[in-house]
Amino acid sequence: MKFYLILEVTLLLIAVTWAQNPKKKLLLPKPSKAQCCDEVRSLKVQVANLTSLVEELSRKQETDLMNVVRQIMDLDQQNRQQEARVTEAESKYSEINNRVEIMQLQTLQSAPQTSSDAIYDCASLYTKNYRISGEYKLPKDDFLGTPDLNVYCDMETKGGGWTVIQRRKIGLTSFNRDWKQYKHGFGSIRGDFWLGNEHIYRLTRQPMLIIKNSWESRFAEYSFFTLANELNSYKLFIANYSGNAGNSLRYHNNTNFSTMNKDNDKCVDDCAALRKGGYWYNCCTDSNLNGVFYRHGEHTRSSDGITWYGWHGSNYSLKKVEIKIRPVGFQP
Numbered sequence: 001m002k003f004y005l006i007l008e009v010t011l012l013l014i015a016v017t018w019a020q021n022p023k024k025k026l027l028l029p030k031p032s033k034a035q036c037c038d039e040v041r042s043l044k045v046q047v048a049n050l051t052s053l054v055e056e057l058s059r060k061q062e063t064d065l066m067n068v069v070r071q072i073m074d075l076d077q078q079n080r081q082q083e084a085r086v087t088e089a090e091s092k093y094s095e096i097n098n099r100v101e102i103m104q105l106q107t108l109q110s111a112p113q114t115s116s117d118a119i120y121d122c123a124s125l126y127t128k129n130y131r132i133s134g135e136y137k138l139p140k141d142d143f144l145g146t147p148d149l150n151v152y153c154d155m156e157t158k159g160g161g162w163t164v165i166q167r168r169k170i171g172l173t174s175f176n177r178d179w180k181q182y183k184h185g186f187g188s189i190r191g192d193f194w195l196g197n198e199h200i201y202r203l204t205r206q207p208m209l210i211i212k213n214s215w216e217s218r219f220a221e222y223s224f225f226t227l228a229n230e231l232n233s234y235k236l237f238i239a240n241y242s243g244n245a246g247n248s249l250r251y252h253n254n255t256n257f258s259t260m261n262k263d264n265d266k267c268v269d270d271c272a273a274l275r276k277g278g279y280w281y282n283c284c285t286d287s288n289l290n291g292v293f294y295r296h297g298e299h300t301r302s303s304d305g306i307t308w309y310g311w312h313g314s315n316y317s318l319k320k321v322e323i324k325i326r327p328v329g330f331q332p
């Protein structure tokens, strides 16, 4: 709008100077009286013409300007209406989502539990016909001595029933944490998180679970995955790799878990400090899924990123990772 106003003023100034100049110039040569008066009259007409022209022009410009302003205001209003509609749709969506989740939780909590149909994980939920991916609360189990636990279930990938134990996708949560935090878990279950070694250990206490790391279009799958307990430093056991991302967890097989304040690795170096995460560090990594999230620049000089050497080598930090587990015998 400012742009149009300035243009108008400039044009008016030019018009005025242009209208004055010929008058002065033409008056300079010494004219006869009659000639003079004729010329003056004609000049006056010209000036009057020009003035009316300028007036007409500025009127036209004003109308144009007003039209533009009106159009902008119309667009503005349409924009606002659209935005309001989007906001409304969004809030409706999240409301529905919330209601579905609350219903899921309520059904879950009111479901009578016997030892034969206890809910251990997302796979048990799946077999009880919970088929929507999202957050669920696993009830506490007095028999197993487990407290209740919020988990995220992937009920879609490869038949569903996956309990997600780790996710990296937003990058605001630091994974450079101590033993206690890795033990109990941290982050938010819908965003970036580590479920907690104690929970993962309990989940994998029923024999034979599969781990699946998936990111972008690549994945790695192990048909056996289990953790030892805390006394045994949450040592990792995996077997039978398949997938297209490379077997970059094999190097970490039979290896204790290490964090910034517990060096259990097989190295003179302090791998957790070098790689800035908690992981089953060997000496040190062939993968570092709890490393530093590098948002800008996929390649980094330090090898402390979220790496999976079998796919992108040591200098590429992955942008999305999820680790999920489910029982080996699970039938979707």
Ligand SMILES: *[C@@H]1O[C@H](CO)[C@@H](O)[C@H](O)[C@H]1NC(C)=O
Residues within 6 Å of the ligand: 042, 045, 046, 049
């Ligand atoms: C003034 O304008 C009118 C109409 O635009 C035109 O017919 C006339 O010749 C003009 N007179 C002069 C002196 O330019």
Ligand SMILES: *[C@@H]1O[C@H](CO)[C@@H](O)[C@H](O)[C@H]1NC(C)=O
Residues within 6 Å of the ligand: 223, 224, 239, 240
């Ligand atoms: C690996 O796969 C083979 C063949 O399917 C199977 O016999 C074996 O038990 C698996 N190993 C583990 C540790 O699950």
Ligand SMILES: *[C@@H]1O[C@H](CO)[C@@H](O)[C@H](O)[C@H]1NC(C)=O
Residues within 6 Å of the ligand: 230, 231, 232, 233, 256, 263, 264, 265, 266
């Ligand atoms: C792994 O942990 C166990 C028990 O915590 C310990 O006995 C063993 O020495 C550790 N191994 C390494 C390589 O640190």
Ligand SMILES: *[C@@H]1O[C@H](CO)[C@@H](O)[C@H](O)[C@H]1NC(C)=O
Residues within 6 Å of the ligand: 237, 238, 239, 240, 241, 250, 253, 254
């Ligand atoms: C991990 O080590 C065990 C032996 O402790 C072995 O049976 C298994 O095949 C190894 N896993 C992989 C993926 O190499």
Ligand SMILES: *[C@@H]1O[C@H](CO)[C@@H](O)[C@H](O)[C@H]1NC(C)=O
Residues within 6 Å of the ligand: 300, 301, 313, 314, 315
């Ligand atoms: C990663 O970066 C380091 C340091 O710049 C370099 O020495 C190494 O060759 C790189 N590795 C790969 C696989 O590109």
Ligand SMILES: [Ca+2]
Residues within 6 Å of the ligand: 263, 264, 265, 266, 267, 268, 269, 270, 271
């Ligand atoms: Ca060490």
